[in-house]
Structure formats: C-alpha cells, structure tokens
Amino acid sequence: MPTVDKLLLEEALQDSPQTRSLLSVFEEDAGTLTEYTNQLLQAMQRVYGAQNEMCLATQQLSKQLLAYEKQHFALGKGDEEVISTLHYFSKVVDELNVLHSELAKQLADTMILPIIQFREKDLTEVSTLKDLFGLASTEHDVSMAKYSRLPKRKENEKHKAEVAKEVANARRKQHLSSLQYYCALNALQYRKRVAMMEPMLGYTRGQHFPSWHIMLSILMRSAHHKEQSMPWRTRRTEQ
C-alpha cells in the first residue's frame, strides 16, 4: 500500500511511468469506492423505502378503519360504539402517519441526499474527468506519432513547425486535463471519509427525536384512554 496520500500536480506535466502507475492506484481506489457507494446507497434506499411503505400502510389502515361505517351492515345495533372507537383509532393512526412521513422525509434529506450528491457530484466528476483525460492523452499520442513520421527534409520545415505546434497544443490540453483529473482524485480522497460517515449521522442524528417523542406520547395517550373503557381487552391474552 503506497504511503502517498495525493497525486502531485507538478508531476502531471512530465507524465512519467511512475506517475502513471501511481495514478492507476488512485483510479483503482476510486473504482472500489464507486462500487461500495452504490451498494451502500442501495441499502440506505431500502431503509428509506421501508419507512415510506410504513407511511402508505398507515394511510391505508386509517382509511380502512373509517370504512367500517360505510359498510351498511344488515344488523347495525350497537355499532355506534364500534364506529366511534374505530374513528378514534383512525385519528391515532393518522397522527402516527404524519410522524412516519416526517421520518421518511428526514431520511431522504439527511441520509439519502448526501450520498446521492456524493455519487452524482464527486464520483461522476472523477469519471467524467477520467474520460476527458483519456481523450486528451490519445490526441497527444496521435500528434506525437504524426510528428515522428515527418520526413527529415529541409523543404518541409513549415509543415514540421505546424505539426510541432499541434503537438504543443495537444500536450497543453493533456496537461490541463490531467491537472483537473489529479485534483478531482485528490479531492475524492478527502471527501471519501466524510461521505461514508455523513449519511449515517443523518440516520441517527437528533432531528428524529422530536418525532419519536411525539409518537411515543400519541401511543401512550391512546393506550391509557382505551384501557379505561375496554375491560374486555385482556380476554385474548388471558386465554
């Protein structure tokens, strides 16, 4: 494992085999990071998806509880109590639904968004600059080959100067794109550590607590309210 932690910009112009070899180490690292980031994003999106599904499920349950009233039961005697209780539960589920939605939104904003931004911005930038650097290198190689195939005769001096200018341009272009590529790879090494840990802070951080506290109090209130009025509630559990 190399002890270097960045690509030196001053070595970009010379473009030596040693520099190229070091570059390939950084490229391999970026490739591994891209693959890992995709897997991590997938796992995080699954958590977000579950939280989102919980919103939709509580929404459906709340609606279904209200639907009891609209069933037109042939025997409706004593249904007023059931209807009012199911209305009450529907409201509790609605309140929980609001909080589940908030949790889902928070997961989206503080967990999913940072890692998507890292992928779309940092990783995509490296990948784009890699392509541009590759194109510039090829262009430079082509103009170099053209220059080396030039006949040595005097009368071609003007054409020779043109090709030399082309080579110089290509080298300048390649130098510029390598500088940008090196910078992006160096920045990626810095961003990498933060990018890996930031979404998890979003997952566990304090923003969630108010919601969880409210959720807890809704459930406690609903349980206390109902425990008084429903003595039969222990029937099943006593069996």
Next chain:
Amino acid sequence: MPTVDKLLLEEALQDSPQTRSLLSVFEEDAGTLTEYTNQLLQAMQRVYGAQNEMCLATQQLSKQLLAYEKQHFALGKGDEEVISTLHYFSKVVDELNVLHSELAKQLADTMILPIIQFREKDLTEVSTLKDLFGLASTEHDVSMAKYSRLPKRKENEKHKAEVAKEVANARRKQHLSSLQYYCALNALQYRKRVAMMEPMLGYTRGQHFPSWHIMLSILMRSAHHKEQSMPWRTRRTEQ
C-alpha cells in the same frame, strides 16, 4: 333495520318463512363482516409487512457498513477512523434492528393474530355451519317430497312408516344443524365488536413502549457520542 339482536333458538324447529327471512338478514350481515374483515386484515398485514421490511433493511444496512473494511481499497491511509466509525454505526443499526424485530413480533402477536383467529375461527365456523345447514335442509326437503309422493293404499303401510321415519330423522338433523348455525350467528354478533377493536389495541397498546423508549435512548446516545467527535457533521446542512 331489524331491532332484534339474536336468532331465537326456539324458532329453529318450526323454521317458518319469518324465521328464514330473519336468518337471511344475519347471513347478509355475516357476509359484509367477512368482506370487511378481509380488507382490514390486508391493511394490517401491510403495516406488519412494512415493519418487517424495516427489520430486513436495517439488517442489510448494518452488514453493508461492516463491508467497508473488506473492500481492499488501494489507498487505505486514514481508513482506520472510517472503519471504526462505521463499525460503531453498524452496532447502533443492529440495536435498532433488534427493536424493529420486536415491534414486528408484537404486531404479529397482538394485531395480526387476533384478527386472523377471528377470521379462521368465527367466520369460518359460520361459513361451515351454513353449508351443513344447507345440506340438512336439502336432505329434509328430499325426504318430505318422497313422503308426499307415497300412494295412499293400505298395503304400503310398512313402507310409509319407513319413509316417515326417514323424514323425522332428516328433520332432527336439520333442527340440530340450524341450532348450531343460529348459535354461531348469534355468537358472531357478540364477537364482531370485540374483533374489530382488539387488533387496534394491539397496534397501539403499551407493549410497544419499552421498545420505543430503548430505541430513543440508542439514537440519543449515538448522536451525543458522534457530535463530539465529528465537527464536520454540520457541513452539508450549513450549505
């Protein structure tokens, strides 16, 4: 809407058109209840499914966090801190996973199980007894028709007695099955109200609170722990 709240067992033997008409009202009510119960169960299973998916999702996320260490990054400098932080987060997610699993189990036991039991036991019993009552009625009708087609001649006295016995048997059988069917329909009217409200108590009742409290404390602990060591955590949000 009839003001009766049960089928009178003493009317089962006579089996009058009035009784049959009242029976059809109870049957219609049972049909509506079966349909509504199936929809309610579906909505509740969706909530349970979301909670279960949250278990699986947190499990996958925890594994993915540990997997960072095994990526063999070409540039591993400074990774010790990332690895130890992701290990820490993996443990937090594991603890949350245990609690999500407990919540899923509690939903299964206190919300899904009672309504499945109601469907499998009470509703299925009514439906089975309806079939048996139908069979017994048909059998009775057949033996009655046979009896009424008997010739009136004296020499058939023995055969007549046999058929009369058959009719009596069929009537006894039909009477017995109608008693059972009426009982089940009456019991369903009693069970109905409890069955509709019991699963929702399971959803909101106190059993959840210990888990929610622990979940809250895990998240608070992890946030305090990390807030100290990660000054960069506000970077994104300050953008």
